[in-house]
Amino acid sequence: MATPELAPHTRHFRQAVLAPLLAQNAVQKAALTLSLTEDLPILADVVVQDPGGIPGRPAKPELVAHTALKSKPLTTPEGRAVLLHAIAHIELNAIDLALDVVWRFKGMPVDFYKDWVQIAKEEAKHFLLLQKHLVSMGFDYGDFPAHHSLWEMAERTRGDILARIGLVPRTMEARGLDASPGVRNKLISAGDLEAGRILDIILKDEIGHVAAGNRWYRHVCKERGLDPISTYRELIQQHDAPKLKSPYNLEARRQAGFEEEELIYLAANGL
Numbered sequence: 001m002a003t004p005e006l007a008p009h010t011r012h013f014r015q016a017v018l019a020p021l022l023a024q025n026a027v028q029k030a031a032l033t034l035s036l037t038e039d040l041p042i043l044a045d046v047v048v049q050d051p052g053g054i055p056g057r058p059a060k061p062e063l064v065a066h067t068a069l070k071s072k073p074l075t076t077p078e079g080r081a082v083l084l085h086a087i088a089h090i091e092l093n094a095i096d097l098a099l100d101v102v103w104r105f106k107g108m109p110v111d112f113y114k115d116w117v118q119i120a121k122e123e124a125k126h127f128l129l130l131q132k133h134l135v136s137m138g139f140d141y142g143d144f145p146a147h148h149s150l151w152e153m154a155e156r157t158r159g160d161i162l163a164r165i166g167l168v169p170r171t172m173e174a175r176g177l178d179a180s181p182g183v184r185n186k187l188i189s190a191g192d193l194e195a196g197r198i199l200d201i202i203l204k205d206e207i208g209h210v211a212a213g214n215r216w217y218r219h220v221c222k223e224r225g226l227d228p229i230s231t232y233r234e235l236i237q238q239h240d241a242p243k244l245k246s247p248y249n250l251e252a253r254r255q256a257g258f259e260e261e262e263l264i265y266l267a268a269n270g271l
Contacts, residue, residue: 060142169213
């Protein structure tokens with residue numbers, strides 16, 4: 001498939017991300033994201049108008065509550081495909097989540113926007129790796145239902161950059177750091193070594209994504225004169241973030257920049 005080009009009327013970097021964000025075909029969304037360049041001016045202080053229709057979504061998969069999803073035994077190809085499809089759906093949402101902060105929130109340092117576009121590109125790479133593997137198994141993205149919890153949190157935090165980066169990368173995506181080793185081991189035990197290799201790539205990159213969330217969360221807290229730890233607990237309550245449960249990947253969380261005080265509290269209380 002040829003890589004789609006950005007719309008010719010695109011005038012600046014933060015506007016350019018709307019092309020992949022609005023794309024309704026999942027593979028095209030990933031390709032457009034990977035085609036983004038830094039050749040355009042970033043214009044950090046410009047208000048970008050909401051075009052509506054964010055995020056673009058394919059007709060399939062059917063989106064349901066996460067409680068409605070059913071797993072299948074990993075001893076079957078379909079069972080492994082269901083699990084990999086769920087991870088691919090998370091990665092597709094992660095593309096949109098990363099791109100959404102670029103156009104939506106003005107006034108951040110230039111490096112903030114560069115970081116999140118780079119993150120979006122890595123999420124696109126993850127999605128395409130998983131989608132290609134699903135196809136090799138005789139399935140494709142869209143073949144199974146998926147949940148919409150990640151984007152629900154994006155909607156709840158759309159009015160505040162502090163809440164968005166506090167609760168998406170530092171909470172929802174950090175949960176992926178916890179879950180990844182167990183999922184990887186189950187897939188390898190079921191004989192899917194390629195899936196294990198892909199999850200190794202994803203975990204390595206996701207540590208960097210969560211680290212960016214930690215870095216920019218603390219940057220905004222400092223600008224606002226807020227204590228990062230107590231503010232985070234307040235954000236959890238204000239936006240009804242999901243309570244996290246063990247096991248926790250404490251080593252990956254340390255690599256991603258969580259402080260020991262946070263990890264001790266997490267181990268004792270969850271969120």
